Amino acid sequence: MIENIRKYTGLMVVVLVLLFVGLVFLDGGISKAFNGKPVMEVGDQSISEKEFNRQRALMQLPSVLPTAIEIPENSRLLAKHYLGETFMEGPIPKTPSFIVQIMAEYLQPSLAEPERFIANRINIQKGGIEFGVTPSNDEVENFVETVLFTDTNGNFDQEAYTNFTKSRLSNIGGIPGFNNYIRDLLTAQNLSKVLGGGISTEKDTERELFDIQKQEISGSKITLESGVYEGRVKPTEEQIRAYYEENMQNYNSDELRKITYVSIEPDWDKALEKSKEAKAKADAEEAERLKKAEEAKKKAEEAARKANEATNTAEEPKPAEETAEPQAETITPKETPPNESGVGAEKSTETETSNSPANDGAQGDPGESGEPAPTPAPSNATDRILESKVTQDDPALGEIGKDLNEALKDSLSNEKSLNPLEPTPAPIKPVTEETPATPKTAKEELNGAEKQEAVEALSSSIEEFYQKLADNEGEDFEAIAKDSNYEIKKSEFFSKADPPKELSAVIDSLQIGKISDAAFELPENGDSDEKLSDPYRTSDGWFLIRLDEVEDSLPLAYEAAKVQVTVDLKKKLAREQMVKEANELYAELTKKIKAGKSFADAAKELDKEVTEVTELAEGQTFNFGQRSQKLPDPPEFVATQYTNPGEISPIYFSPSEEEATEAQIIFVEKRELAKKDEFETDFGKLYESTTNSIRFVALSNWLYDRYETSGVISPKREGQQ
Secondary structure, three states: OHHHHHHOHHHHHHHHHHHHHHHHHHOOOHHHHHHOOEEEEEOOEEEEHHHHHHHHHHOOHHHHOOOOOOOOHHHHHHHHHHHOHHHHOOOOOOOHHHHHHHHOOOOOOOOOOHHHHHHHHHHHHHHHHHHOOOOOHHHHHHHHHHHHOEOOOOOEOHHHHHHHHHHHOOOOOHHHHHHHHHHHHHHHHHHHHHHHOOOOOOHHHHHHHHHHHOEEEEEEEEEEEHHHHHOOOOOOHHHHHHHHHHOHHHOEOOOEEEEEEEEEOOOHHHHHHHHHHHHHHHHHHHHHHHHHHHHHHHHHHHHHHHHHHHHHHHHOOOOOOOOOOOOOOOOOOOOOOOOOOOHHHHHHHHHHHHHOHHHHHHOOOOOOOOOOOOOOOOOOHHHHHHHHHHHOOOHHHHHHHHHHHHHHHHHHHHHHHOOOOOOOOOOOOOOOOOOOOOOOOHHHHOOHHHHHHHHHOOHHHHHHHHHHHHHOOOOOHHHHHHHOOOOEEEOOOEEOOOOOHHHOOEOOOOOOOEHHHHHOOOOOOOOOOOOEOOOEEOOOOEEEEEEEEEEOOOEOOHHHHHHHHHHHHHHHHHHHHHHHHHHHHHHHHHHHHHOOOOHHHHHHHOOOOOEEEEEEOOOOEEEEOOEEEEOOOOHHHHHHOOOOOOEEOOOEEEOOOOOOOEEEEEEEEEEEEOOOOOHHHHHHHHHHHHHHHHHHHHHHHHHHHHHHHOOOEOOOOOOOO
C-alpha cells in the first residue's frame, strides 16, 4: 500500500493543487466554501448568511452591556482619550452601555440597516490600517477591563466579565468577536481625530456666539394666547364640512395590531430568598469582621497597657525602707470613734435627729427654735374646703345636717369641675382600628438593584430561546416557547396610542419606548423572522413578540370625525386671528415708540397689559452628582438674544407661527454679559464640543463616501429579483 502511495505521489499533489484552485477561482475563495453561499458583498469581500446574522446580532451588543453603575473617575480618564473630555463631562450617563452606544453611532446609524453596519466595519478596518490607527490587542483588553467591566473602585470586575462572556457572546463569535467589535469602535474614534483634525471653527465667531448665550436681558412684554381667541370663534356647519373635505386625509381611524408574545419574569420568591441569604451572609461577615476588629483592638490596648506598666515600673524609684514603727493614730477629744456595728450608729442618729430640738419647728409654729418647717406641697383649695366641710359632721344636726353636707359636697364638686384654674381635660378620641397593611409581594420587597440582578440572570436562557427561534427562521413560535416552558399570550387589537396595560412596560436601554411601541416597529409584510422582535428587557423581565395581524387605518366619515374637525377648525381660526392681531399690534407699538413714547405708555393706549421681564438668561443647568442637565432656553430669551436695547424684538410665536398657541412682543430695555467664575472654562468646553461634533461629521461623511464606492451588494429579500 505504501509503495503504491509513493508511486502516485506526483499525481496526488496535482489533484490537491487542482482542488485548491477550484475552491479559490470557481467558487470565490476558501471562505465561501466553508462559510456557505454569500448573501452580501462589500468590495472584494463576501459575507455568508451565517456571518451576516452574526454581525446583525452584534448591533444589539451596546444595549446588553452593564448599565447598573457609572464608571469611576480613573476609568473615565481612558474613555476621555477616545471620546474627549467635554463629552465625558457632559450630561450623559457614564455607564458602559451608554458609552458604547455613543461610540457605535459611527458604525450603526440605524438598527434597520445591518448591511451598512457590516460595510462600515470593513471600511473602518481598512482605514485603520491605511492611517495606522488600529489599536493593539493590549489597548483593546485594557479598554474592556478598565472601562466596560470595572467595579466602583476602578478594579477589573472578573466575575461580571465572565458572566457576560458566557451568556452574551455565543452568537457573535465569542470573545474574539467581541474584542474585534470593540477594536473597530476604538479605531473609528482614532480615525475621527485624523479626518477631522484639520477642520475647526473660527474661535472669534465661537466667542461671539458664546457671549450672546451668556447675556442677561431685561424689558417688558405683551403676551397674546390663542386660547382666548378660541372662545370667540364659532364656525358654521358649512365651514366645518368644508374644512373636513379639504383635510379628509388627516382624519383616519388608528392602525390596530394584534400580537403573540411571551412575558418572562424571574421567580421572585427565589430571588427574594437569594437576596435574604446574601444579606444574612453579608451581615454575618460584617459581624465577624467587627468581632475580629474589636478583639484586635482589645489586644492592642492590653499590649499598650502592659508596655506602659513596664515603662512606669522601670522609671519609678524604690521607696526607702522605713526603720521607725508607724505612730498609732490619736483620736482628738472632739471626735467620736465610730460605732463598730455601723447599723446601730445609724439608728441612733436617726432617733437623735427626730427628737432633736432642731426639728421641733416642724411640729410647732414657724417662730419656734430650730429649722423652719418645710413648706407643704400646695393642694387644691376646693379639696381643702370639701374636706373640712364634709368630714366634720355635727352630730347635733342629725339627718338634716347630713343632707346639707351631701348638698354642699355636690356643690363643691361641681365648682371643682368648673374651676378655670385647672386645665380642661382633652376630649377622648374614638378608637379606630387600623386597617392592616397589605403584605408586600416578593417582587415588592426587592430593591431596584436586586430586581435588575434577577432579570439579568435570565439573559442566558432568553438568548438560548431566541437562538432557537432564529435557527427556525421565526417559525413554530408557540411550539418552541412551550418547549422552553414559557407561557404564550395573545393580545386583542390595540392602537399605538392606547395599548393594553400588560404591554405598557418601558424597554430598557433603547429609545423605542414601550413594549407596545415595538409592535409597531415590525414590518407588516415581512418574513416570519422579520415579524419577530428581539428580546426586550424591562425592569420586571423580558418580552419577545411576534406580529400576527394588522388592521390598516381607514378614513373616517364626516359624522365620525366631526368633533375633532370642529376642534381643529376652531384652533385654526383662533390662531389666524391671533397672528393677525399680533402683527397689527407690533406695527402700532413700533410706530409709537419711534414717536418717542415709552413701551408702557404705547401699550396702555392700545389697551394691552404689560408684564415686566428681568434677568432673562439661558436655561439653567442642574448637577446631579456626576451628571448634569440643562433646561431649554426660555422663549423670551430666544426671542430677544439679538435685539438691541430700546427696540422691540421680532414677534415670537410658540411653538411656531404655523402652529402658534402664543405670541410674545418683547421690548428690550437692557442687555449685558453675565460673566461668572466658570465663564472661560465653559467657553473652552463649548469649543472642544464643537470640535468633537466636526470630527463626527467628518468621519460620517467619509464612511458614506466609502460605502458608495465599495460596491456594496445588499442581501436580497424574498420577492426581490
